[in-house]
Amino acid sequence: MARRRSIISIPSLGSLDKTAGRVGQQLTQALREAISKGELKPGERLPSTRALATSLHLARGTVIEAFHQLHAEGYLEARSRGGTVVTNVNSASGFVSQTHSPKESALIGPGLPANVARLAEVARTLRPQRAAPFAIAHPAGGVAPDDKWRRLGNRVRAMRVAAPSGYIDSRGLFELRVAIADYVRKARGVKCDPGQVVITAGIQQGLFLAATVLLSPGDAIWAEDPAYPGIVAVLGNFDVSTHRIPVDAQGIDVQEGLNRCPGARVAFVTPSHQYPLGMPMSMARRTALLLWARQNNAWIVEDDYDSELRYAGHPFPSLQGLDSARVIYIGTMSKVLVSSMRLGYAIVPPSLVDAFAGARALIDRHSPAADQYVLAQYMREGHFEAHIRRIRSAYAERRTVLIAAIEEELPAWATLQSSDQGMHLVLCLPSGLDDVELADRAEKIGLVVRPISPMYHDTPPRCGLMLGFGGFSVPELRGAVIRLRTLLDASVGAVKGSKLSKPPGLEAVS
């Protein structure tokens, strides 16, 4: 085990300036830097909060607060007997504690269950990103529903009814189901009554519930290629045969699905904003997909994770709105409110509502009651739609700035995938580059980018980086593009063979 580090050997701590104020934030930042620069190494033990406070002449509470913040961000983690060590944030294994990587786990003790390695890998794949540009799934701090949401919450929670002592309906709070039915009818043309709404803990649980209800052992399934790692993880948990169907500029290639496996039982798709690439599914493909589902008594799970955030033109109708009998529509509040709240919804054909309620009861009974009351009131009083208008306008500005900065700063061989909504863009790179290695190197200079090539399975992978822009200010985004340029410039040397050129078959951003 790494010995506890003496304080003197952490140079970044020398930057603390007590006369400048906000010394707690300075300390947090200095420790982040020490970790990024490698002054503090993965697995290494930190000084105790007491020792650090004494040597830096700070209140111990300030040090504890900084440690808490870095724990929350995933930089630090706990060890036995109160010790604190640095998490390995610079590698893919960062989320998983160092002493028990799956390879080791498989060797520890007899009789370890067969699922351990697979599930530990899921933990790694789905680990949260740090809140640095260009993390995705981070709605904007500055435009998050802060004071209004909080005051409303305090008021609602003061009513005893909002914290019932017992369980509530697994389908969710009735008032919230009414508000969501109204909202998706208006905003997405979804056809439903409140009885068809099942409150979920977000998209991930929506996918898990849909799989629990719809899948039987041995079923054939369609998923997109590339696909959201969350659905890949879910399908890996069920005994089904998954066919990864290629995605082109119009979305999932339905004809290719028919060629490969016409008898699939369920198709999991992201028609509004393909994950990760970002293009919408064309109307022709929507029609073809629904025709397939009707003719084969198959189901479609429509993952509409960020359709609120649309910047141009009119959206295609939702698949559910086109044929509500064969579609499970799932949405989330994560992208418009905050992800850490864990509230979403599934709109379910009437014949499946009871089964969804049962699956939810089985897994965790129901979502916490209090936030459901708060959200229902927030929607009923009109704050929700006002909030969406506000963030859409803020995100539109950030998106425009990001596109302009990329066009101005980045080499011509790095192009943006066409997309008209959402909170991220995909920067397509020539196939000679290694996007996974680029992402690792980006992490070291404080950039969080998600490589797209690991999201492909059967199709030859494209090389690219997902750039989330929702959670970051215009100056942060500009600065991050400059750092990204440095990284790309340095990477050119690493490419062997022919001159870099624009990646093939991609359209410029609108």
Place this chain on the structure above:
Amino acid sequence: MARRRSIISIPSLGSLDKTAGRVGQQLTQALREAISKGELKPGERLPSTRALATSLHLARGTVIEAFHQLHAEGYLEARSRGGTVVTNVNSASGFVSQTHSPKESALIGPGLPANVARLAEVARTLRPQRAAPFAIAHPAGGVAPDDKWRRLGNRVRAMRVAAPSGYIDSRGLFELRVAIADYVRKARGVKCDPGQVVITAGIQQGLFLAATVLLSPGDAIWAEDPAYPGIVAVLGNFDVSTHRIPVDAQGIDVQEGLNRCPGARVAFVTPSHQYPLGMPMSMARRTALLLWARQNNAWIVEDDYDSELRYAGHPFPSLQGLDSARVIYIGTMSKVLVSSMRLGYAIVPPSLVDAFAGARALIDRHSPAADQYVLAQYMREGHFEAHIRRIRSAYAERRTVLIAAIEEELPAWATLQSSDQGMHLVLCLPSGLDDVELADRAEKIGLVVRPISPMYHDTPPRCGLMLGFGGFSVPELRGAVIRLRTLLDASVGAVKGSKLSKPPGLEAVS
């Protein structure tokens, strides 16, 4: 479909007295009574809130509020086009919407998934009970953590860190894991460091996560007979072979388990307070169970759902404290705070932590962040332990009153199962009675009792009723025992054959 009821034909509404104040509560109560008395029948449509308000000369908001309350309690449910109908609260199918009972579901539309009927049945089995005596899983309204919890919550939520915009660690908030590790070490002798704590959404999710990690297709499993319906539902979701092992006065009969299936991979048990019967597992049985697990490389899932609420003597050590290597310990805040908050925890051997984190990420990412911050602070400031002392004393009084009232009022052939902790007692009845039918009839006079015979599978079922006492005041409990006597007296006539006598093989309550 039932026609909309004209207001004049609901006699209970005649009881409203506007001069007496609290007219909204009066209206809610009058509608409850109208439903209980059958003036409003299951599936029947209510008048619109507008029409009802006009005819009763009430503000429409008052009527809407009353409808919301009855929705929350499960008396009413929504239909398309804004209509509201009466739920069938008097029968086991109450929770499930009337238009889509599983039998009908199986007939609606082609290609319904194979799991629909099973999961709809789970929804029925796990549907929440109404908040009336003797509902279980209802911590006391009067002693719930109200103002202190709420004010602390408002303060914590005002800090931006408590509502991070992105995801947090699937294992839960580090501060909360530290607080829970401290607590279970002190309170239950559980051996763990904070790294072994995984925050869950309560016992039900703890069981589901344990099953997801530990079970492989074809595994043999031990579960108790009788058992908690929540674990039976979970095991029914996995492709395993469940052996239901009988429970006697010492808890699960380990020798019988060895006779039937020594090679089981996992045993799911409730050693502190067997669910439903209530006795603790003896020390000899604990030793035998742990020996079996060690010798067979098997796992034990220790469901410790209400061990905080102990009224006499010293508890046996937890199984986890006796052998932390082979035990997954799960606990919950539902019984000491409120069930609707959905927070609990699993204490997991180090080699399984990453797999639990992955299972949680797969199912729903993590528990909402804000309440984790609030609970961590509540525990850190000592409020949690003070709260437990307060409710333990309140529940001890309620329990004493309930035991005295039962001994005084009920026939000698109705006896209490011995038990020294928890929030419910089991009233054992002669086998000639039908506890399911008794529970149905109890519902009609406003009593909520859970029959135990459906919780048996292989063992000949005992007949009895679970009586929860946590959520109800001393006068409520006394009044409810009187009503229960009426019911039991009436039931005597229904028993054919020999004279009723005490049920065999049970011990008196201590």
